[in-house]
Amino acid sequence: MPLTRQDPSSAGRRGRRRATSGRKVLRWSATGVALVILGTAGAGYLYYEHLNSNIEKGERSSGDSKAQRTEPNAAGQTPLNILLIGSDSRASDKNVALGGSSDNRDNPPLGDVQMLVHLSADRKNANVVTIPRDTRVDIPECTDPETKKTYPATNGIINESLGRGGAGCTLATWENLTGVYVDHWMTIDFAGVVSMADAIGGVEVCVKQNVWDRPLPGMRGGSGLKLKAGTRKVQGEQALQWLRTRHAWGSDLLRARAQHMYMNSMIRTLKEQSIFSDTGRLMDLAESATKSLTVSEEIGTVKKLYGLGMQLKTVPTNRITMTTMPNVQDPLDENHVVPDGENAEQVWRMLRDDVPFDANGKDKQKSGEKDxxxxxxxxxxxxxxxxxxxxxxxxxxxxxxxxxxxxxxxxxxxxxxxxxxxxxxxxxxxxxxxxxxxxxxxxxxxxxxxxxxxxxxxxxxxxxxxxxxxxxxxxxADWREGTAYPEEKEPEAGDIPDNADAINGSDKNQCMEVYEPYRW
Missing domain, CATH: 3.30.70.2390 (Alpha-Beta Plaits)
Structure with a gap:
């Protein structure tokens, strides 16, 4: 009998999603690490040309999208949106070794981790949203910038967009779904996660019970994560195991929660470290960051990434909020989800209108009121x-x-x-x-x-x-009846739907519950 558990934040939906043979999920934390590191890596200019040569670049958008930039606020400032994508590519021996399933080496990569980092126009807060990999959406027509192959528009699972025109197609898919203009994208693979996790020197995570994510009767796969209860530091391959673990938490949605906990802990760790005082370590971090990332071409230099990171590093941890797109079970397939109507739209509207997900700022309304x-x-x-x-x-x-x-x-x-x-x-x-x-x-x-x-x-x-x-x-769909457009309450700071599973960056008390079959 399959082992499943209901996600407590999504009644009526199965806790476990269908296992996909040969596909493991890459988590995006290393990308965020890279942003923070590059924001503090002034000494990295010693190796400027070398670091530039490490960075791989690609086309910003390869799909049909009509999203427009947010208008500047009264101070002339605009928000910044960065799409972070984790690829399950098996295109290298190291990725095969870390992710398994060498039979799928030549398959198109899946974007199994996708999240948007929204930096407010005034640069005082950051909203982060994950879209679950099994979300059914409209994927627009996309043209692969390398092969020039054009893929027709389709309705499918969002993680398939990466293989239909690269990261630029995933970006266009997000823009069409949310109405949010996405300025840049960054991708990372299995090997990049391990490299960055080693470079940072470990991140603290917490489990309430001993956990061992392993194959069980009737349930294949498992990341191999094995930890004793309590707060533990993970790095390298063990960090990758944490970020890929699904069965031991009980669902894909709870896996996103574990990733958000890791990311918040990682940001706190970096902020507490005296990176400037250790030039050697600083250079190691910059080296790992530039080798781990592929980025959209308009930010494909160390100078531009440095400027980007400098904008991000000043955000206090209590002004960073991690969320998951509100979702409900797909009526066409119980193993998939779709956006949860008004609740999902509330999140997208807050991003479009530059409203903080947290309520910890002095200005409880918008971070930058428009004129x-x-x-x-x-x-x-x-x-x-x-x-x-x-x-x-x-x-x-x-x-x-x-x-x-x-x-x-x-x-x-x-x-x-x-x-x-x-x-x-x-x-x-x-x-x-x-x-x-x-x-x-x-x-x-x-x-x-x-x-x-x-x-x-x-x-x-x-x-x-x-x-x-x-x-x-x-x-x-917001106006299904009547002849006058329904009045809407303007969202205020902190107006996040309950099923967005929000976690604030300053919350050090988060700890993962282990699904009982995976306790030891």
Whole structure:
């Protein structure tokens, strides 16, 4: 009988996900280590050219994405979003030795670990979100920058995006799902995790019971992690085992929690160490960091990574919050998950609006309030009767069918408001989490904003897009009934849904519960 355990934070969903033969999960902690190290590695310029030659680079986006950068706040600052990807690639002997499954050596890599680091516009806090590897999403059309092969758009598991055009395809997938513009990506493989874990010198983790993640009758796999109860320091291959452990915690979702605990502990460890006083160790860390990472080409130098790290290292640990995307069981496959509607959208909105996941700042509202006047187009709107508007139904989602008649109802409301050229698009319904008003060129921005204002749609939902030929209103899943856009409470700092499993970076009391069959 399969050994499973219900995830306490997700009632109704099986605790154990289907084991995938030959696939082990790489955890992303080394990437975060690299960011912190490079932020303190000023002495690394002694080896500038050498370190530059260590860094592998790739195209930022290789997929079809329409996400736009967040507008600057009143101080002219913008947030920074970095996508961290852990690859299960078996492309080297060392990765095969660490990850096993040499039969899969030539298979496309899977992005089994994916998380977004959002650094606030004022650089005072950092929000981190993991999307579980078995999440079903829309993957856009992507072209592999090396082979030039084009992969058609598909609906599939998010970890498959890495093999459909590289990290740039995974980035485009995230942008389309969240509406968040992603500035950069970084990837790391098994060998890189071990190298970085050795370089840092160990990180403290905690288990409530003795743990041994090993094969059991009816359950293959296991990372090999074996620890006694209590707080223990792990490094090198044992750190990789911690980050890959799944069965001993009981689920993929709980594995993400263990990774977040590790990452927070690692950040605290680095902040406590006097790296500047030990030049030799500093250079070892910089060497490991540059060899471990592949990065998007626009940040592919030590100087640019150094600048990036300098921005990240100043964030206090109590302003760093690790979360997992709120999710529910996939209605099409019990072994997969999908975003949890309004709760997931709350997380994405907080990222788009630059709202802290923590409530530990002096300003309990947004980290950098936008100038309201800066949102309004300087281009005056035409008279309402002269503005042509196409209305489309986008109220469907992964968990519910589109509401019938929405395009017609909203178009009729617009006509009643004086937009006599508003028409409903009779084509097939779309799937959009949020309502959006799109316009193709700057001279139509004022018209698009006028349409939004007439229905109470926030101006943050007015977007420029090359996908439309005129002003287009897509009624999203957030507006399934009524003719006036539902009022929304502006999210405030700390308004994270309960099922995001948030862990603050200053919390030293986190300890993993071991699923009983894996205790010893």
């Amino acid at each position: 309201e006047d800066g949102k309004v187009s300087k281009d005056p709107a035409a008279p309402d009767a002269e503005i042509a508007v196409q209305v489309r139904n986008g109220t469907g989602s992964d968990t519910q069918a589109a509401a019938t008649g929405r395009a017609g109802a909203v178009a009729q409301q617009l006509v009643g408001e004086g937009f006599t050229q508003a028409v409903a698009d009779p084509s097939a319904a779309l799937s959009r989490e949020r309502t959006v008003v799109s316009y193709p060129s700057a001279d139509l921005e004022g018209d698009a904003q006028q349409v939004a204002k007439s229905l109470g749609i926030p101006l943050t939902s007015v977007k420029r897009s090359t996908d439309v030929s005129g002003i287009t209103l897509v009624v999203g």
